[in-house]
Amino acid sequence: MIFLKKLKYITVKADDVNKYLTTAQQNQLINLVNKIDKAREIDGKEPVDGVFVPKKWGEPYAKIAWALVELKFKSDELSKL
Numbered sequence: 001m002i003f004l005k006k007l008k009y010i011t012v013k014a015d016d017v018n019k020y021l022t023t024a025q026q027n028q029l030i031n032l033v034n035k036i037d038k039a040r041e042i043d044g045k046e047p048v049d050g051v052f053v054p055k056k057w058g059e060p061y062a063k064i065a066w067a068l069v070e071l072k073f074k075s076d077e078l079s080k081l
Helices: 014-020 023-042 060-079
Strands: none
Touching (some): 014 023
């Protein structure tokens, strides 16, 4: 019997994304994660568990994205009470 390791998760350090990918590549990554997230929603699954926060906070969506992360965290914390 041969044991094969199965790739189950992909983890990418945000610092590496910011350091090694261009802004265009970072946007492509965001789009891919969003596509997976939408497909999971259609399948009735939980959203992707991970957040990509852009290095450049000047981007118009960055502050909104972070506000959504904070809102989700606070919502989860309140539901535990």
